[in-house]
Amino acid sequence: MILDGHKLAINKEAKLKIEVGKLKAKGIAPKLVVIVFKGDQAGQLYSRLKQEASLRVGIEFVKHDLDFYDKEKVLGVIAEANQDDKVHGIMIQHPGLRWAKGQSMEVKNFKEQWREMVKRVSLNKDVDGLRQDSEYQLATVKAVTELVKEKMPVREENKVVVVGARGFVGKRLVKRLTEERYTVEGIDKDDDLVLEGKEADVLISATGQNELIKESMVKEGAIVIDVGWPKGDVDFKEVCKKTSLITPVPGGIGPLTVVFLLENLVSSVYSN
Numbered sequence: 001m002i003l004d005g006h007k008l009a010i011n012k013e014a015k016l017k018i019e020v021g022k023l024k025a026k027g028i029a030p031k032l033v034v035i036v037f038k039g040d041q042a043g044q045l046y047s048r049l050k051q052e053a054s055l056r057v058g059i060e061f062v063k064h065d066l067d068f069y070d071k072e073k074v075l076g077v078i079a080e081a082n083q084d085d086k087v088h089g090i091m092i093q094h095p096g097l098r099w100a101k102g103q104s105m106e107v108k109n110f111k112e113q114w115r116e117m118v119k120r121v122s123l124n125k126d127v128d129g130l131r132q133d134s135e136y137q138l139a140t141v142k143a144v145t146e147l148v149k150e151k152m153p154v155r156e157e158n159k160v161v162v163v164g165a166r167g168f169v170g171k172r173l174v175k176r177l178t179e180e181r182y183t184v185e186g187i188d189k190d191d192d193l194v195l196e197g198k199e200a201d202v203l204i205s206a207t208g209q210n211e212l213i214k215e216s217m218v219k220e221g222a223i224v225i226d227v228g229w230p231k232g233d234v235d236f237k238e239v240c241k242k243t244s245l246i247t248p249v250p251g252g253i254g255p256l257t258v259v260f261l262l263e264n265l266v267s268s269v270y271s272n
Contacts, residue, residue: 001243001244001245001246002240002245002246002247002248003147003245003246003247003248003252004251005247005248005251005252005253005254005255005256006251006255008255008256009053009255009256009258009259012256012259012263013053013056013057013259013262016057016259016262016263016266017056017057017058019266020057020058020059020266021058023266023269024058028269029060029086030058030059030060030088030089030265030266030269031059031060031061031062031086031087031088031089032050032054032059032060032061032062032087032088032089032090032091032127032262032265033062033064033077033081033087033089033090033091034047034050034051034061034062034063034064034090034091034092034093035063035064035066035074035077035078035090035091035092035093035117036063036064036065036066036093037065037066037067037068037093037095037099038065038066038067038068039099039102039103040093040095040096040099042095042096042099042229042230043093043094043095043099045230046093046254047063047093049254049255049258050091050258050261050262051063053255053258053259053262054262057262059262059265059266062087064077068095068103068105068113069103071113071116071117074117075116075117075120078090078092078117078120078121079120081125082120082121082122082125087125088125088127088265088268088269088272089125089126089127089128089264089265089268090121090122090125090126090127091127091128091130091261092114092117092118092121092128092130094114094130094168096208096229097110098208118130118131119131123135124268124271124272125268127139127261127264127265127267127268128261128264129141129142129264135268135271136264136267136268137176137264138169138172139257139258139260139261139264140169140227140253140257141169141172141173141176142257142260142264143253143256143257143260144173144204144225144227144253145173145176145177145180146256146260147225147247147253147256148160148177148180148182148202148204148223148225149180151202151223151245152182152201152202152223154180154181154182156183158182158183158201158202159183159184159185159199159200159201159202160177160182160183160184160185160200160201160202160204161184161185161186161187161196161197161199161200161202161203161204162174162177162184162185162186162187162204162205162206163187163188163189163193163196163197163203163204163205163206163207163212163213163233164188164189164205164206164207164208164227164228164233165186165187165188166186166188167206167207167208169206169227170186170204170206170207171186173186173204173206173227174186182202185199185200189207189209189212193212193213193214193217194216194217196217197213197217197218197219198217198218198219199219200218200219200222201219201222201223202222202223202224202225203217203218203219203222203223203224203225204224204225204227205224205225205226205227205228205233205234206227206228206233207228207233208228208229208230208233209228209233210228210231210232210233211232211233211234211235212228212233212234213226213233213234213235213239214235214238214239215235215238215239215241215242218239218242218243219242220242221242221243221244222242222243222244223243223244223245223246224239224243224245224246224247225246225247225252225253226246226247226248226249226252226253227253228249229249229254230249231249232248232249233249234246234249236248236249
């Protein structure tokens, strides 16, 4: 079975549109501010998908194209959005390390600057769950967790393996799925993927390394969830022959991540 993320997202969007309509009837217009960095092509694509989904459900979407190096400008936009009562959510599109290296930026400096920007977002407006202490779950983690809960019951014999567990998304996936009482093992892309993958009833990959996950690494009948971007971590054509469920890239987890972000935004309106 190939998961149709678009179809699932459309069903959720229909319910979300009703909620947004109720808020607007009360004179409240949910509003999302998104910051995207110049030169980040993947970020531009993802922000466009979020904008299109926002428009479909009636959420106001404001995008800022900014220079990552102009930290004061970025922090100024965040501060202004924090103080604006009409803004219910702020999201900073995370550029990948490849982008940072392409900008001739040291990885250490890139990570430090990114963390500082994220920390400046008000806790109640961090609807993408980027802050460690956020009131909201990271939208991607929420999408994957809900899918796993729907497709795989919590049993001692069922094992979840997360590849890329040291990364931003992978680390949070391990934590969240463990909280849901799954037996979870987090591994790095340099570990023995054949050995570890063969033991996984649910194999989740979040490394961003194209076609890292091969057919030989997957247990017969496993669920495989590809969170890699922008092209996917899984050798889809071969791996799909062995799985009971697999998520494609694009069209799998991506659309669900977008709709969960918007759900968090609507929740922020009610909670604030």
